[in-house]
Amino acid sequence: MINLPNDFYLNLIFAFILFFIGLYCLLSMRNLIKLLIGIEIIAKGVTLALISASSVKGLILTGQSLVITFIVVEVCAIAVALALVINLYRHTGSLDVKKLTKLRG
């Protein structure tokens, strides 16, 4: 009898799918806020992977502390990113990433 919630490979498949959706969003979308949504989706994949990795070892309490730290990091990064977006909007009046062409790596 397989216990689905503890099936590491099933969870990992879904974590990779979330990574893919997020990366697709980052590569194809033009709206700055959409890009941040993509980053958020990748972060959900990370959360899933961390928890299932700790669940498979029976270390769910440690895993939860890792995830909580990760969520704090995520919130701070997103808050800074949204502050950047608002500032950029004040400069250009647009959220289009194509208009951000002053710099080219």
Place this chain on the structure above:
Amino acid sequence: MVSLFIIIPFVLAAFLPLIEKVSKRFLPDLLTNLAILFLLIYSMTFGYQVVASHSGIRHFQWFNQNLNIVFALDGFSLFMLFAIYLVSFGVTLFSIDYMEHYGSKGIFYALFMIMVGGMSGLVLATDLFTIYVFLEVAAISSYGLVAYGLKHDELEASFKYLALSAVATAFLLLGIALIFSITGSLKLGDIADRFFKEDAKFIMYICTGFFIFGFGLKAALVPFHSWLPDAHPSAPAPISAMLSGLLIKVSGVYALTRIFLNVFGLTPAVSTVLMYLGIISILVGAVLALGQDDIKRMLAYSSISQVGYIILGFGAGTSFAIMGALFHILNHALAKGLLFLNSGSVEHSTGTRDLNKMGGLGKRMPITAATTVVGSLSVAGVPPLNGFWSKLFIIIGLLQARAYGFAFVAVLASIITLWYYIIIQRRAFFGKLKETLQNVKEVPFWMALSTLLIALVCIIIGIGFPVVISKWITPAVNILEYGIRYAMQYLRL
């Protein structure tokens, strides 16, 4: 107390915005400089003693209760701490005058101290996830600092940097999750031990890939470098110096080296990958730097190239190459920090970063011109300056490893490096003074003093390199050469 290396920056950062309400400029300047100077001296005295007496692993004591905070202050960490505080001290001195017109110095210094604290924590941590968290501490404060000028390209560069870093760290965490599922522990020593005992080579290679991508992006190795030439030039000059001089090395190169050399062990495959990444970065960075008109962009591309040397040295893995790579971390941090500070001086005095609009500045800004010569020659590797010795060691190490082709390309690229630094000198400082630049003045006192100090340190290290190597670098080389056995013995607490 080893914990002071993290506590002092964080506590000072917490109070700086409040102190700013009392004294707008004087107290923040004074306290930050004193704190960094104290940390520099503390790392040279107390830290050195700890490493010399081989009592590097310390638990943090709090009311006689052992908390699970473990610091590993070994030769490698101490060397990185020393480099961090040495460059930071020059940068804070420079900021006293330079950051005047940016406003709210308190918050600037607070973010700066958090970045320093984050880097110190990363260097001292013995736990993979803790390394990640401190990496984010330094990264998040650097997003704020890159955008500190609040102009369009600063905001844009910061956003781009943030988006790419977020993806890179997500892959790092995926690697960490995979490791956790195998080992059930995140201590570096436990990971080294389990990977050594259990047959999990396949997972190790997958994690290696994730880590090369994640830390490689932080270190701006070539396929992942596209954020650096935007983010580093856009930041205020002291922050450019910090980012290019330290952050890419601590959060990229240090973490990569610690994990690959001490935890995973340098297998021939990983060694080859690192060497190729290094050599490609060296070439691409050097060639792209040649075509730039913006002085700071040129320096940024040069950073990519020099980080390539460091990774090439670590990848080769012979003792001379590791020694050269470590020495190059310090030398490049100093020299590139100095050059970025000088580019800030030029921008401060002339209001432009465009090389086409400069010329003959040497007559008006003799100190800046002279220190730029020192920095350029040091990065380019001209004897007897410090950069020459580190590059020489890397090349000797490559020859020891019988990588003759790599050694040849490394020498060739250092000639290209010299070439574009001569371009900077000729177009900015030599020749006839332009009409528009008649009223240019030399920079204020503290800016000049900090650049002079760093230039002096460059020259001293260049002449006294045997002392630096025997006292600071050999302990670090020993640890890295000891490989995974070091982690298995000492990093398991």
Place this chain on the structure above:
Amino acid sequence: MQELYLISLCALVFFSVLAVLLKDLLKAALSLMAASVFLAVVLFFMKAYYAGVFEISVVAGLITVLFVSTIGLTRGDDFKESKLPVYIFPLFFIWFIIIDILIMYLLLSKMPPLTKWLSESGKFGDVLWQKRTFDLFAQIGIIFAGVFSVLALFRKRDKND
């Protein structure tokens, strides 16, 4: 139970896809919130109760509030997102899922057996405080970094700048 678990995983993926493909930003942010809620359900199934609660309160709550207020502050820009990425998405998506499952199958044959040889007991708070103290320490730094960065980005510039 098992079916419910699979359904919540699929709902998580479904709402994530919606968050990417929906044109209206507000709706996209709300589907992101829904995805967070389903992730929390998944975490509950894995007995990660604290993480689940945190996911709901902080990610579904706080981050959604941040997103919605940013969307409110930046209204007035309705450029047309090109429709091509939306149309070709299913193609890539199915292709990726097949590859993903293949890779996992490969991984399954190469992985060492994942034995559950440890088990943790005790209270969550104790584990967090005793085993991951250094992370908590670093979290203080993270929060400072975030707060000061936001303060720096919204600070008033002096007139003589």
